[in-house]
Each structure stands twice: as C-alpha cells, then as structure tokens.
Amino acid sequence: MYVTDFKDRETLVAALDRADYLVDEGLGTALFLAQAIRQPLLLEGEPGVGKTTAAKAMAAVVGGPLIRLQCYEGISTSETLYEWNYAQQLLAIRIAEASNTSVTAADVCSEEFLLDRPLLKSVRHSGPTPAVLLIDEIDRADDEFEALLFEFLGERSVTVPEIGTFHAVIDPIVVLTSNRSRELHDALKRRCLYHWIEFPAVERVAEIVRRNVPDAGEPLVSAATAFIGRARGLDLDKPPGVSEAIDWVGALLALGITRLDDVSARATLSAVIKTPDDHRLATEAMSSQELSVEETA
Numbered sequence: 001m002y003v004t005d006f007k008d009r010e011t012l013v014a015a016l017d018r019a020d021y022l023v024d025e026g027l028g029t030a031l032f033l034a035q036a037i038r039q040p041l042l043l044e045g046e047p048g049v050g051k052t053t054a055a056k057a058m059a060a061v062v063g064g065p066l067i068r069l070q071c072y073e074g075i076s077t078s079e080t081l082y083e084w085n086y087a088q089q090l091l092a093i094r095i096a097e098a099s100n101t102s103v104t105a106a107d108v109c110s111e112e113f114l115l116d117r118p119l120l121k122s123v124r125h126s127g128p129t130p131a132v133l134l135i136d137e138i139d140r141a142d143d144e145f146e147a148l149l150f151e152f153l154g155e156r157s158v159t160v161p162e163i164g165t166f167h168a169v170i171d172p173i174v175v176l177t178s179n180r181s182r183e184l185h186d187a188l189k190r191r192c193l194y195h196w197i198e199f200p201a202v203e204r205v206a207e208i209v210r211r212n213v214p215d216a217g218e219p220l221v222s223a224a225t226a227f228i229g230r231a232r233g234l235d236l237d238k239p240p241g242v243s244e245a246i247d248w249v250g251a252l253l254a255l256g257i258t259r260l261d262d263v264s265a266r267a268t269l270s271a272v273i274k275t276p277d278d279h280r281l282a283t284e285a286m287s288s289q290e291l292s293v294e295e296t297a
Contacts, residue, residue: 005062006035012061020211021050021057022204030195031058035130040153040174042138042189045197047179048241050208054197055134055175062173064129069118071141077148081158082120085113109162119149120158122172131172138188139178146188153191202229205245212246216253223260223293224249228272230291236278248272262286265293 006012009032016023016031023031031054034041043051059066069080077083089108096103116124118133125131138146152158156168176192178184200208206225209216225245232239240248248271257264266286273279285291 006032015061016057019057019060021053022208027195027197030193033193034175035062035173038171040176040192042176042178042192042194043197044178044180046199046241048243049197049199050242051177051197052136055132058173059132062129062132064131066132066134067118067122068134068136071135071137073140073142075141075145080117080119082117082160083115085115089113111163119152120166123156123158123166123168125170125172127170130170133172133174135176137179138176139181139184143185146185150187202226205242208242209245209249213249213253216249217258219259220252221249227265227293231272231282234281234285234291236281238274238278240272244272260293262293
C-alpha cells in the first residue's frame with residue numbers, strides 16, 4: 001500500500017487541471033493508477049498529443065523531481081543505469097600508490113565513486129515525495145535496451161555487480177512513452193499499465209491552447225485549432241498535433257496576428273506542416289478550398 005496525496009482519480013484530475021494539463025477519463029485513470037500502485041505506465045499515441053507532458057505534469061502535482069531519460073538507438077548502460085567516476089578512481093589509486101598503500105578493486109568500486117544515471121537516480125531518490133521517471137520515446141531504443149529495463153520495471157531495483165542491488169526507498173512513478181515507430185516487446189508491456197492517448201477533439205485542443213497561450217484571443221485560437229482539425233483530415237505523412245497547435249498560435253501572436261486569414265495561414269504554415277511533401281499537399285488543398293480558414297467574427 002502506498003501513501004499518496006491523491007486518494008482518488010478525481011483529486012488527481014483536478015490537480016492536473018490546476019497545472020494546466022487536461023485529461024479525459026481514460027488518461028486520468030491511467031495516471032492515477034500509476035501513482036497509486038506504482039506500476040509503470042506506457043503511454044502511446046501520435047506525436048504531439050501530450051505523452052511527455054503527462055510525466056511533466058505528474059511531477060508538478062506530486063511535487064517530486066522529474067528524472068528524464070531520452071531514448072535513442074544505441075543508448076548504453078552508462079547513460080541509463082550508472083557509471084564509474086574514472087577520474088576520481090584514478091586519483092584515489094595514485095594517492096594510494098604515493099603513500100605505499102595497497103588498493104583493491106573493492107576500494108575503488110564503492111558508492112563513493114558511483115555516478116547515478118536516470119534509473120539508479122530514481123531508485124536512490126529518498127523523498128519525501130516520489131520521483132517521476134520519464135523514459136521518453138522508448139521505441140527509438142533497441143531490443144537490448146528493453147531487456148535492460150526488465151529488472152527495473154519489475155522490481156524497481158538496479159544491480160551494480162561490484163556493489164550489489166539497490167532497491168527503491170520510495171518507488172518512483174514511472175512513465176514510458178512511445179510513438180509506435182516499432183513494436184515493443186511483450187515482456188516490457190506485461191510490466192506496464194497501458195494507455196493510448198487519442199488526438200483530442202477540436203474543442204479540447206482549443207482549451208489546451210488557451211491554457212498555454214493565454215494572451216491569444218478567442219478568434220485566433222478558434223480559427224487556428226479548427227484549421228488544424230481540418231488539416232488532420234488530409235493524407236499527411238505527419239499530421240499536426242497539439243504541440244503544433246500551441247506553437248502555431250504562439251507564433252501568430254508573436255507576429256502580431258490576432259485573426260487568422262488565408263494570407264497569414266500560408267505565411268506561417270511551416271509552423272504546422274513539417275515536411276516538404278505535406279507542405280505541398282496542404283498548400284494545394286488550400287488553393288482548391290479543400291483546406292480553408294474559417295474566419296470567426
């Protein structure tokens with residue numbers, strides 16, 4: 001049984017709302033369970049729907065540190081678990097040699113010379129509030145890295161062969177994210193709760209944009225989010241997400257644009273559309289009126 005400030009889902013959802021992170025019932029339930037029973041949570045969904053932000057918001061409302069591990073192909077043990085402070089080890093050996101003192105492997109492979117990397121850091125965090133560990137874009141890493149995670153995800157522990165096994169004092173809240181660029185191993189999925197984040201309705205996107213760009217007027221927010229909703233209906237390689245909506249409205253506001261029209265949309269389309277083929281397709285759709293800007297009064 002874990003002691004937590006959030007005794008039910010509604011309390012957590014309200015706290016996330018105050019932190020300007022809006023969740024639906026499904027995501028709210030998943031995040032509540034991740035902190036209530038401390039089972040790792042795997043979040044999948046299209047890029048830009050708020051997977052990474054979910055972990056950041058959880059850290060904000062829980063009050064613990066956010067520890068982030070950004071995954072990529074070829075990521076190593078020394079970047080994820082721990083590594084040795086080789087410079088300090090070498091210095092200790094030279095000092096011992098200068099004083100004619102014998103040095104054993106145990107002398108230089110002790111906690112004094114151990115450097116915590118994200119997984120070990122989250123295990124050794126002593127509180128009083130739990131750490132939130134974000135393992136971001138795990139689908140970018142390889143199968144070997146997934147296997148490396150099994151001990152940590154299953155037991156919330158990290159083994160250092162020269163010292164022993166470190167067990168979490170306060171189990172971290174663990175959030176893994178994936179854009180599904182590849183299929184993850186079943187053994188990893190079995191160790192996690194799972195939630196797919198759907199792209200929100202236009203009204204919810206508009207509310208998220210208002211929270212993140214509070215100086216933007218209602219006509220601009222409404223027109224921009226409606227435009228992005230229609231753009232997602234095109235056959236784009238990389239449909240714009242919520243993050244693009246936020247960035248676009250922020251860019252329009254910085255340019256002094258308070259009402260979106262066809263000219264301003266075309267001029268700033270690169271803030272929303274991120275590949276040459278998609279840009280050409282969107283431009284052609286705007287010319288044919290398949291994709292249009294609906295100005296609001």
